[in-house]
Amino acid sequence: MIGVLSELSYWQVTSIRVVAGLVAVLLVAGTLVYAHLFKMVSFMQSRLGPMEAGPYGSLQLMAEIGKFLQKEDIVPRRADRFVFKAAPFVVLTSTFLLLVVLPGGPDAWFISNDLGIYLAMAVSSVSVIGILMAGWGSASKYSLLGGLRATGQLIAYELPLLLAVVGVVIQAETMNLQEIVLAQANGEIFGWGVIGNPFIITQFAGFAIFMIAMQAELTQTPFDMPVAESELVTGYMTEYSGLRFLLFFIGEFATAGVFSAIAAVLFLGGWYVPGLDPADNLFNVIGPLVLFGKVVLLTFLVFWVRFTFPRLREDQLQRLAWKFLVPLALANIVVTGVLKVVV
């Protein structure tokens, strides 16, 4: 695909990339909303979910978007107008930036960057600023509490998230996400290389820590104190309506999709399926779909947990991060490093 793109002019390449980015974020987010929020959860809760809009309610999200677009864009009188209005876009920006380094096939990705995962972890923190902006700018006490909670929580869980990734980086000897995928595709488990070496097998502790920290990073139950419906109404989103609420809502699911994609790349072999040659050009076509399948699998776990578990309290959450996840992640790094040197 890089070969094809190099013959096009700059504006054409940019247009293709923008469209691909929008499709990758919005289509994935829409699918996750339908498959998980509308249907899976409904079946868990012994109800059918939306059934009227489209076959089996598949167009329900379109109806919801139509509803949100018609609503008035209310800004509270005492709100900091610019901060309040900009916040949802900041949150969504972080999602789009995360996408930049994600490989969907041997050539199907946006930029080739040797700092890949490092960049991803860095831009994922931008959403914290957006959430804090929303919490502070709303001039509402519930929003303020939610924003403060979110900030404390997201900072606490950046660390285990990052440390969980370090194990993979040590094993793959690179931070470039494409090369991490290839390392898994070409790897061998004790000389047996039929399915490659998806790092979920050797880095299982890292995968578990990553998923838990990701759950917290996405502010999903059991770590959803920033939005906590039964306590803070909806936390930092309380004062938002119409389009801006929709942006937060889509952002939540888009971020879940993108984070799961990172987890899939790091631990499940990304776009690679066992049995095929990773250099095969076919992967530029089916690679994104394979990755999407793995994303749906991982987000299923995320939302399964979300709709089953109760919510932790703020201090219990911090205790879990600092006293359990961080030491575990550090131990994982030590073990991985020692084994890397010895084996």
Next chain:
Amino acid sequence: MTVTERQQLSYIAAQAADARVNLEIETEGMTLNIGPQHPATHGTLRIVAKLDGEQVVAAEPVMGYMHRGYEKLAEVRTYPQVTTLINRIDWLGSFANEVPFILAAERLMEVEAPPRAQWIRTVLFELSRIANITLFLGDMAVQVGAITPVFFAFRDREHVLNQIEAATGGRFHPNFDRIGGLKDDLPAGWVAETRQAMRKIRAFCDEIEELVEGNEIFQARTRGIGVIPPDVGLSYGLTGANIRASGVDWDVRRDSPCGLVHDQVDWKVWTHPDGDSFARFWVRLQETREATKIVDQLLDGIPSGPIMAKVPVIIKVPAGEAYVETENPLGVMGYYVVSKGDLNPFRVKIRSASFSNVSITPWLLRGVYVPDIITILGSLYFILGDIDR
């Protein structure tokens, strides 16, 4: 009425909270209005909480947003009409509201319902308890953040509501109790269907036990939170499962029965020594199970006979006064009825359980964190209609 070590520690912690807040870095306090429109207050209760960070320095419940003046309205209604009003007090277990008033009126008129009516009355009384508390079991999980259990609660509560509807004609507001008996006899096949519903409720209780009570996060959120020592609970007038969760073995159904036939069956009053939010949840869960057993046993022995005693068509209650209380789903509910011999009562005073249960919140919420406000309010389990009447 022994005070456990955990209760003592938490009691001390609550009392020390005020002092501790001020000793630390001086920060500006914040007043948070929880309610009257808030997802966790089941209606229009308002809690004014003074916060220091996320810690509550002082909290006060503000009631009256839903006051409907039932006590006054009852004075201009005839006795049979009053049951329509008082159905709406605790709207989740409506039939239980009618019973103490009817019993008070019966005591004034010196009539007694025939045995069959008494038994069916007790069955419906317990069914409304189940209909009420199953919703609490799901709702408590929502307060702690788990969304799914409440749907299971609504699903299985439906079986009980169907039975109440089949017997009385009303799902939520039966208006079925009459002075001297009941409006109608049971429909055919009702007993077998009710037994089946009870089996489903027991399965639901098992499900909740695994899904909610056994969950580590739920226990971490509720154990040791909102501890009510028995003496404090009694001094605030707490009743029902709230006081039994503090280890006070007191149940009106067993200790001072009047007009209902709970003494005819074999059942147990559950208590828990801890007095925390978890204990209140646990006691209610056991109570629901116990209620299904009571219903099962009562269904075995419903005597035959008439459903109404001989009462005049136009009911005039002789002058006098009577106070009857029963163990309703939310706690002890009592009606103090004063009659001057007219068609309508001269004065009705309603002692509703939730009003007293909520009155402990200023004492209980001091020093807790904002998330715990919600679990404590949830575990105290009030119905707004029962507070404001």
